[in-house]
Amino acid sequence: MTPLRILLAAAAALAVSTDSADARTPHGPLGVSLDPLAAGTSERVIAAPGDPLSADAHFRLGVRYRAQAELVKAAEQFRLAAELAPSDPAVHLNLGIVLGEMGRTGEALASFDRVLEIDPGSLPALFNRGVLLMRQGAYAEAISTFEKALLLGGDSVPVHYNLAVCYEYADGERYGRGFDAGRSALHYRKVLAEQPDNAIARFNLGMVCLHGGDPAGAEQELSKAAELDPGMADAAFQLGLLMLKKKSYRSASRHLGEARRLDPALPAAAPLADAHGGLGQFYLDNADFGNAKTHFEEALALDPGRVQALVGLGRAARGLGDYAGAVRSYTTALASDEALPLRGELADTYAAWADDLARRGEHADAAAKYEYALRLRPDDAGCLKRLAALYRGPLEDAGKAIYLYRKALSSGDLSVTAAEELRKELAGAVREGRDIVDEYRLLVDRNPENATLRYNLGVFHHERNEFDAAAEEYKRVIRLDPAHGYAHYNLGLIYQRKGLRSAALREFKLALHFKPGYHRAHYALGRFYEDLGAHAQAREEYARAIESAPGYAEAHLALGLLLRDRLRDEKAAREHLDRYRELKTVTESGGERENAASPAKAASPPPAEPS
Numbered sequence: 001m002t003p004l005r006i007l008l009a010a011a012a013a014l015a016v017s018t019d020s021a022d023a024r025t026p027h028g029p030l031g032v033s034l035d036p037l038a039a040g041t042s043e044r045v046i047a048a049p050g051d052p053l054s055a056d057a058h059f060r061l062g063v064r065y066r067a068q069a070e071l072v073k074a075a076e077q078f079r080l081a082a083e084l085a086p087s088d089p090a091v092h093l094n095l096g097i098v099l100g101e102m103g104r105t106g107e108a109l110a111s112f113d114r115v116l117e118i119d120p121g122s123l124p125a126l127f128n129r130g131v132l133l134m135r136q137g138a139y140a141e142a143i144s145t146f147e148k149a150l151l152l153g154g155d156s157v158p159v160h161y162n163l164a165v166c167y168e169y170a171d172g173e174r175y176g177r178g179f180d181a182g183r184s185a186l187h188y189r190k191v192l193a194e195q196p197d198n199a200i201a202r203f204n205l206g207m208v209c210l211h212g213g214d215p216a217g218a219e220q221e222l223s224k225a226a227e228l229d230p231g232m233a234d235a236a237f238q239l240g241l242l243m244l245k246k247k248s249y250r251s252a253s254r255h256l257g258e259a260r261r262l263d264p265a266l267p268a269a270a271p272l273a274d275a276h277g278g279l280g281q282f283y284l285d286n287a288d289f290g291n292a293k294t295h296f297e298e299a300l301a302l303d304p305g306r307v308q309a310l311v312g313l314g315r316a317a318r319g320l321g322d323y324a325g326a327v328r329s330y331t332t333a334l335a336s337d338e339a340l341p342l343r344g345e346l347a348d349t350y351a352a353w354a355d356d357l358a359r360r361g362e363h364a365d366a367a368a369k370y371e372y373a374l375r376l377r378p379d380d381a382g383c384l385k386r387l388a389a390l391y392r393g394p395l396e397d398a399g400k401a402i403y404l405y406r407k408a409l410s411s412g413d414l415s416v417t418a419a420e421e422l423r424k425e426l427a428g429a430v431r432e433g434r435d436i437v438d439e440y441r442l443l444v445d446r447n448p449e450n451a452t453l454r455y456n457l458g459v460f461h462h463e464r465n466e467f468d469a470a471a472e473e474y475k476r477v478i479r480l481d482p483a484h485g486y487a488h489y490n491l492g493l494i495y496q497r498k499g500l501r502s503a504a505l506r507e508f509k510l511a512l513h514f515k516p517g518y519h520r521a522h523y524a525l526g527r528f529y530e531d532l533g534a535h536a537q538a539r540e541e542y543a544r545a546i547e548s549a550p551g552y553a554e555a556h557l558a559l560g561l562l563l564r565d566r567l568r569d570e571k572a573a574r575e576h577l578d579r580y581r582e583l584k585t586v587t588e589s590g591g592e593r594e595n596a597a598s599p600a601k602a603a604s605p606p607p608a609e610p611s
Contacts (some may be wrong), residue, residue, distance in 0.1 A: 055084035059091060066098055074098045089115045093125055105132050123154040130162060139169040160190040162182025163202065168208060199229035207238065218242060226255075233263035244271055249278035253298075273302040273309070280312050289319035291457045307333050311342065314349070323353035347376035351383050358386070363394040384408035385422060399439035401429045403460070437461065451480040455487055467494045485515030492524060504528065519549035526558060535566045546576075554584035 034072040053061075063079035078095035096111030109132055115125035133142035143166045146159050164187035170176035188205040194197060219242055226235040240256030243249075254277035260268040280295035296313035299306055314329030330346045354369035371389040374380060388404035391397040405426035409419060440457040447453055448603055458473030471494045477487040492507030505528060509522040526541035540557035546554055554578030560576035563569040 019568055026346055055081045055088065055091065058084065062094060068280045071098050071102050073101065087118055089118045089122055090537065093122070096128060100128065100132055105135060108132055121152050123152060126152070127154065127159065129351065132164060134162065137167040137172050142166050157191050157194050160187040164188040164204065183206050184208045185212070188526055197228055198322045199232055202228060203232060203235050208370055210238065215242060231262060233259045233266055235480060236262060237266050237268055239272055240268065240275070248277060251284060253279060257383065264289060273299040273306055274303070277306065277309050277312065280309065280316070281337060284316055287319065289316045291314040293320065307336050307340065318349050318352065321444065323354065343376045347373045347380065354388070358390060359575055363390055367395060379411040381408045381411040381414050381418065384411065386424070398429055402426065403431060451477050451484060454480065455484065458487070458490065462490060467497065470494060481515040485511045485518060488514065489518065489521050489524070491590045496524070496528065501528070517548040517554050519555065520547040522548065523552070523555050529563060535562060539567065549566035551583055553580050556580040556583065
């Protein structure tokens with residue numbers, strides 16, 4: 001129920017009845033607002049000589065037709081009565097009432113003005129004139145009319161109520177800028193002094209307080225309105241919004257939920273979702289993960305796309321040990337907004353999930369979850385170490401364990417103590433098994449036609465700076481699989497390091513031929529052309545690298561420096577250098593943070609696959 005509908009309901013609730021034996025005599029208080037309008041008073045009129053009906057007879061016919069809702073006939077009879085008795089205010093008053101009921105506001109106002117010409121102190125005419133002016137939105141003139149009625153003794157609930165409503169308006173807008181909240185509240189309080197249980201007046205007073213800058217008064221009156229009329233959806237709704245603004249989320253959710261139950265058409269879903277989200281965050285901050293999960297789920301039931309609720313639900317699920325649920329929530333949130341800084345949390349969740357699986361002896365599943373974590377955060381030394389321990393122990397793959405220990409040691413994010421501990425574990429793994437290159441050499445000897453095994457052997461030589469051995473393996477891979485783009489690329493890196501420019505250029509171009517759009521190959525070509533002084537070609541290759549991998553930080557850096565130092569394009573340079581700094585800063589992004597010219601890292605895909 002909107003505030004406007006409340007106004008109309010108030011009108012009906014306080015209206016006066018004119019269904020009496022003699023409608024010329026007013027009954028009870030003056031009518032309110034719109035329906036129906038009050039009758040007036042008059043002395044009995046004597047019929048004119050020769051007239052088939054007297055003015056009094058026409059008047060009574062008008063009353064009868066009005067009672068039967070035949071307003072056109074009623075208006076006709078009152079007009080005839082007015083012609084016969086032009087100075088009788090009651091005739092003009094009732095004609096005005098009927099015309100007002102017919103929606104002929106201008107004619108009705110003219111009739112009430114005629115009454116006031118005859119009897120300037122006519123309270124019914126003043127009241128009903130004010131009502132019609134309110135219909136027209138002429139609130140200032142309506143106020144003047146009602147105030148005059150008060151001065152003449154019309155100190156009644158309906159007059160105060162309508163004055164309160166009129167003062168709510170400014171420039172034709174309810175609660176518009178500069179509306180007179182003080183006077184509106186004054187008249188509502190006069191109504192409530194007579195009718196303390198008037199829920200509608202309480203509600204309207206609460207709204208006046210709310211829009212007039214008195215939230216405490218608004219809360220008091222709206223609460224009383226809701227108490228007086230538990231079915232008043234608007235009171236519950238406005239109270240809920242008020243509580244939400246105060247961050248009283250529990251009260252807000254209670255009131256907004258009740259408002260939604262009472263009137264589903266009210267726009268309560270979004271603020272109710274806000275309230276549940278606020279409660280969820282409160283419980284999350286206090287480590288009450290069960291209640292946090294419940295309220296975040298309530299928020300998402302109301303608004304499935306609410307990203308912060310998805311994030312909160314993920315955190316609550318993780319707190320409860322529901323790692324699958326946490327991953328589901330985080331990935332859904334990231335699908336909605338890729339810019340969210342959640343990749344670090346997602347990596348932590350996979351790592352915690354893996355730790356839990358490892359404790360329960362589910363080692364293969366644990367290893368898979370560690371791998372997921374490392375895709376998001378490749379240089380996580382702790383995760384690399386725990387995964388290496390799995391391969392060293394229950395998964396019995398010493399070669400892979402050695403590789404992972406070495407990668408953890410090269411992560412560059414280790415304390416002296418942690419690095420020393422890792423070296424000890426690496427030494428232990430080497431003692432327990434063979435060196436990973438020896439492992440792969442045996443595998444290759446047993447499977448000489450397997451290009452993937454040879455490629456991985458080349459990668460391991462490459463990582464150890466054994467460039468000649470690595471180059472030989474890459475050449476053998478290319479003989480087995482001429483379209484192996486990664487082998488061409490890594491061979492090009494070795495040729496470039498040795499100063500064999502033509503050979504390097506050939507291999508980089510072959511890498512792109514067999515693997516179009518490979519960003520590292522474009523980057524390597526860019527470096528190649530920049531060293532030759534071919535700046536336009538270098539710029540083009542760097543741009544292609546970025547087009548293929550927008551998060552490739554080193555390409556942004558190289559292009560930014562080229563634009564700034566060689567091509568003198570400061571504006572474009574700033575854009576790429578800023579992007580480089582952004583990518584370097586957001587470590588949880590899981591993007592490429594390595595130097596593309598580093599062979600150990602440039603030679604990553606496909607991963608080593610020992611059989």
